[in-house]
Amino acid sequence: MYHQNPVFIPGPTNMPDVIRKACDIATLDHRSAAFGGIFAPAVASVKKVLATETGEVFIFPSTGTGGWEAAISNTLSPGDTVLTARFGMFSHRWIDMCQRHRLNVQVIETHWGQGAPLGQLEAALKADRDHMIKAVLATHNETATGVRSDIAGIRRALDRTNHPAMLFVDGVSSIASMEFRMDDWGVDIAVTGSQKGFMLPAGLAILGASPKALAAMDEAKLPRTFFDFRDMRKSYAAGGYPYTPAVGLLNGLKVSCDHLLAEGMESVWARHYRIAEGVRRAIAGWGLRPCAASPDLYSDTVTAVVVPEGCNGTDLVKLAAQKYDMAFGVGLGDVAGKVFRIGHLGSLTDAMMLSGLAVAEMCMADLGWKVALGSGVAAAQDYYRTSAVEPAKAAA
Amino acid sequence: MYHQNPVFIPGPTNMPDVIRKACDIATLDHRSAAFGGIFAPAVASVKKVLATETGEVFIFPSTGTGGWEAAISNTLSPGDTVLTARFGMFSHRWIDMCQRHRLNVQVIETHWGQGAPLGQLEAALKADRDHMIKAVLATHNETATGVRSDIAGIRRALDRTNHPAMLFVDGVSSIASMEFRMDDWGVDIAVTGSQKGFMLPAGLAILGASPKALAAMDEAKLPRTFFDFRDMRKSYAAGGYPYTPAVGLLNGLKVSCDHLLAEGMESVWARHYRIAEGVRRAIAGWGLRPCAASPDLYSDTVTAVVVPEGCNGTDLVKLAAQKYDMAFGVGLGDVAGKVFRIGHLGSLTDAMMLSGLAVAEMCMADLGWKVALGSGVAAAQDYYRTSAVEPAKAAA
Amino acid sequence: MYHQNPVFIPGPTNMPDVIRKACDIATLDHRSAAFGGIFAPAVASVKKVLATETGEVFIFPSTGTGGWEAAISNTLSPGDTVLTARFGMFSHRWIDMCQRHRLNVQVIETHWGQGAPLGQLEAALKADRDHMIKAVLATHNETATGVRSDIAGIRRALDRTNHPAMLFVDGVSSIASMEFRMDDWGVDIAVTGSQKGFMLPAGLAILGASPKALAAMDEAKLPRTFFDFRDMRKSYAAGGYPYTPAVGLLNGLKVSCDHLLAEGMESVWARHYRIAEGVRRAIAGWGLRPCAASPDLYSDTVTAVVVPEGCNGTDLVKLAAQKYDMAFGVGLGDVAGKVFRIGHLGSLTDAMMLSGLAVAEMCMADLGWKVALGSGVAAAQDYYRTSAVEPAKAAA
């Protein structure tokens, strides 16, 4: 089909033309001043998006998974202990990576649909009198379940227990879409990628590292070269890059940040909240509920919809793709079949989102699920039309 | 806003990526063989789209309006009589052009919402014993009212009256979207543009001319150079073009035709019917009706929706643009304010169309019109999901 | 070949990426405010490029040929007399158009290689005591021979003879590349197109019209609708366009003008002079000479190179295309075979121009012409390297 629908997967996200064009540039010499004119502002802007003044930004031609590896390999040594919770596929994968890098991972198993268990984390920190835990790993937005964790709460737990562990946050599907405050929350490493809130193609791992994380670099014994912060730092200082950078993507990142910052991060977050709330109203209109256990856990970038008893979420995703050429996300791991996922991050309008909800409804009807056509759409319409920001503000 | 909604104006239409890329090409020498490799297949394909084997195709760097001028100036002389009907803004404009070119235009005034009045046209032809009428002008699809006229019926009227007048058809908003059969219908000149069913940017006037029309060229006294068929013919025969062609658009036209013909014109027409019928179901769901007076007149490319008493269609169009960044068409001329127009031609999916209907609904609610949110969307959803073609067929 | 050489035809010219991207935009509603945000600044910028404050600008979805037709049909009536000279293919074609529009064309036949014959024009104006001559037509830059005419000189001739005729100038291949001063030179209509100095695809006819030309509109009896200034004016005044505009090209025109005006028109002219002068040095290095009879006639946008006795310029053009995938221009009309043409306007660097000269040299050697490989290149290199503007200035 050459007619094109928006996608509703939880990333990669729909890309505005202006950002696609910024990525699609002719070859330029990455050892020239022209590269500096792209890279330096991109890095400076990412710091603002992360809300950090004291941290440093590192950008690798890689993905979020590479970002996780950069986070641990630059700061930890084999045998080091890290504390984390497993409550979805992406928190699981980071745990798996840590284990494969021979870290000692202290895992708090948590129900999928819940977020980071603050009480248990604090208890574990308190119990760790000898400060064996070198880092706490937290998945800010669990993409598998549409659950947001309370990163500020983890920081408070660390502070209350006077624990010196570093705080590493997977913000792949939250940063540039949902509230994220690296400095205020005392995040030591924040990891994200290009293909979510930044509305770019996949291909960049983007990290912020606090002074404390940087101080851990020289002691860290995990081997790394491609992902080595030290090479990056040295090259950046000289206006360069330690190997061939993805110049087009970096230019896209610069332009994406220009738009996000012009809009204002609080407005960007509010925009995502508003689109997401419309989706939640639609779900309620269908008589269904999100996988996230309570409103404080609701993600503003992805919603996993719990399907009715006896129904299979994966069927809906397959049908939507096959019959309507529209992409949603299947349930993964513990919630496979039990949910389908609607991505609602990046570049979306009310109209685009309504088209996704309308197709989801048609699929439900096609599959014989009990849902009235138009019921979810109407609920979302009602919310969108009454919550619309004034055009002047929307003109970002 | 850098987030992008589809447009629902009755042209220019939404452009698929593959066609945009075909238009956006580096400069090439239009006197080289490379140009022939673009132009010759484009012309051959347009003949198939027009369903003509005996006609010739002319393509000008211009628009549909230029196409109208090419049609009359290549075949007629000042003082010549043409017969036509006025039932919308676009039939009106062609009449105006003829008058400015000092043709004697015999106009049958027809209610806006009706199509070409076959009986009156036939009566006029019959009354014209001396065959003063040199051409009958017909607007196949009146974009102002969403009315389709019966071109085959006009041909029958000409045949029944044994009238030798040529038949000129404005197919700007029908060709490549709705059934059009140049040879079968005995059309002498068909006029269209690039920015409608061909899904290209505006910039090309595309004409088919029958042998009879071509035979009129040498007698025609209306002055023309830019639009002269004779220069075009001479240049085409030599593999060239009489002046600088719009090479990128022509390449886009070639690629567009490749897609249309691979899909099959009957499938293209069926696709437009299906999208249009969903729109009509939505309108009925809202308790409203099309401007077109009866189902046989319904256009499959644009619907003018008659707004409730006391409401103003232009308000809806303004609000949709301002609040939801979505483009519909206002009512023009006799139906200004009384209708708003939904374009549904070119590259559209069910999902895209539903997004347009959903926004129209929100605007009605915003304006205090009596409409239940979701009512039109649900009616369209019901139709779309039960009429969906099998994916295999849709894979064009 | 998917490897791409620049073109060296005298238009369309090489297009910078930034301008291609400006043309390649998603469909937007041309009846919306967004269109005004593109069109109004484009028109305002074109006025600056034309160096007119008192004139008005009209832009048609057409080409330079259409621009010629707009010029005459908006201001003249059948039987009106115009005065002009024929000294190349493009002056010839304008004459032909005037004759086909039944104007009385008083032609001064002039040797191809010469420009507008000021003395003879002045004599003809002087002899026209009854002021039958309504307009003088002048081809500023004859693309066929690479000859620049002295438009200011024609204005002086009109002034000295107190002749009220209008002055129409074909600036298709000069405007936005070579010095052009509409107001200072008293030009009544200036005609150009998008695909030369503006570095855009073909598809726009661009005209400037003086108050005197506009005053002639209502008396002009030549029929026109598509090209009617009056419809344009009325629509422009309402922030619109009389039919569907070529929005992408207009956006490209806006961006092109932004770059040209940021560089400064005098710098743009100087840049073209410099590139052209390098070409002329190369030609001298080959022992050849331009078709233009004397240095004051040299065009800075195209050079027609007179080939050695017994050689055929068309052979070189064919060989360059076939063997080296490079496009030059053949000789046309009176100078067919006797010259080949090198276009050197629009977006070109020293390096690009040298690649064209190097290929021309290789072709000469291939064809057995007497030329030392590297001789022309070296002459151009010597000029370019010693005349290079400071980088700071070149950074436009």
Place this chain on the structure above:
Amino acid sequence: MYHQNPVFIPGPTNMPDVIRKACDIATLDHRSAAFGGIFAPAVASVKKVLATETGEVFIFPSTGTGGWEAAISNTLSPGDTVLTARFGMFSHRWIDMCQRHRLNVQVIETHWGQGAPLGQLEAALKADRDHMIKAVLATHNETATGVRSDIAGIRRALDRTNHPAMLFVDGVSSIASMEFRMDDWGVDIAVTGSQKGFMLPAGLAILGASPKALAAMDEAKLPRTFFDFRDMRKSYAAGGYPYTPAVGLLNGLKVSCDHLLAEGMESVWARHYRIAEGVRRAIAGWGLRPCAASPDLYSDTVTAVVVPEGCNGTDLVKLAAQKYDMAFGVGLGDVAGKVFRIGHLGSLTDAMMLSGLAVAEMCMADLGWKVALGSGVAAAQDYYRTSAVEPAKAAA
């Protein structure tokens, strides 16, 4: 400058439009069948480009440096011995990476300008009776010096000594440009990137791995997750990818391979030889010589030009960038200042290459080096014009 010159750095290379467009695609669901339609043929084509039937291909969103890391971390364990030679910056960097990953690197120091020292390598293998050496690392094309090493010769050395070590080859700047035969040469891991012979943006590490290399995976103790072949294999088998792939680049890779394979790899290699030989003729024309010590070592993708006594190659590179907006490569490491580098790989025509040579000449003159303008260009012209392939063959 918005006017664009080709680049002459040894990668990233100039990108043809058709490949840029293939990379610039709208977001699609990488868990859909559409992804398989891109990825599977890309992988199959890369196998053909590598000339392997028995090997498997792995593609990471990374760069050549990441490819090196993938090669060692998937097959080796800390403390393992590898044998290699250092004769340029890129062989040096791979050694450095191995040391940082705690491999025991047996380095044969070799003069920069020489290639892999076959005799010394064979001697070292022979001396290694206990087969401590697990892998021989070879830089096929040392980008710093423009030296090609004899990979088949290393294979013969391994065979003659009956040594079971694996053979890992850095083919980043050779593969898809110069002869490379993975199976015939018994290469166990071949590493390359997207931004050289494949004419794509940087962002993909591309590897071929032999069955022997794959057999080493399970024993390998170096930690890796992002670069783990095992995850890739498992996902590929299921038609997927272990994390978010760079879909646009992969589509570009597919299209690039389509073009390369249609041209035929032998023709691609011949094309690079021919362009390179023209550069070498030019260098001789200047009275200079390549850094590569003898003709058998000449690289066909990059030439490091040894500058005259008392001159500094870096000055030329700076001047070219600043004055002529043209990018060459500086000398690195041992040859810093002593050479400048001309990249001549990827998408280049004779004309483009001549423009680079012409600018290099102008810079030499500007810097007061003894060189006759046109001398190198003429030598290259002479070679190019007499070695041009027939147009029919060149039409790939």
